[in-house]
Amino acid sequence: MSHFHGRFDYTVDDKGRVNMPAKFRRSLNPQAAETFVICRAPDGCLRAYPQDVWEQYEQELSARPQTPETLRHQRLLYSTLSDSVLDAQGRITLGASQMHIASITKNVTLIGQNGYIEIWDTDSFNAYAGTAEDFDEVFFQSVEAGLRSKDRR
Secondary structure (H helix, E strand, O other), rough: OOOOOEEEEEEEEOOEEEEOOOOHHHHHOHHHEEEEEEEHHHEEEEEEEHHHHHHHHHHHHOOOOOOHHHHHHHHHHHHEEEEEOOOOEEEEEHHHHEEEEOOOOOOOEEEEEOOOEEEHHHHHHHHHHHHHHHHHHHHHHHHHHHHHHHHHO
């Protein structure tokens, strides 16, 4: 499985192409065939899944019971989906509707999230990331939630 870590800031060209960091390209499994599946994600960003990781996620998604919530999630997700093969310069292409969903106009931030990559409008990510005090609060809340989770087991 691919492992992506770090933040990279780029610009999107007029054709919706954005550089994929060399570090991320080197991390791709051969099974991904240099292909990313791009879709909408929570918090107003996009996700780029390597093809092999997406196939596993898609199997999990299709195995879920067909509840109204699951059907809505699938519809909202699949309606924004596109495949993007790395071009010779190591770029992927974002669709116009995907860029609209994520409010991407020019500056874009790629965030490695282990098995996938988040694609953000840079200003939106900076606002989301907040300040050092925000990080401290989220960090300690997360640690506390993890401890409560362990206690329930």
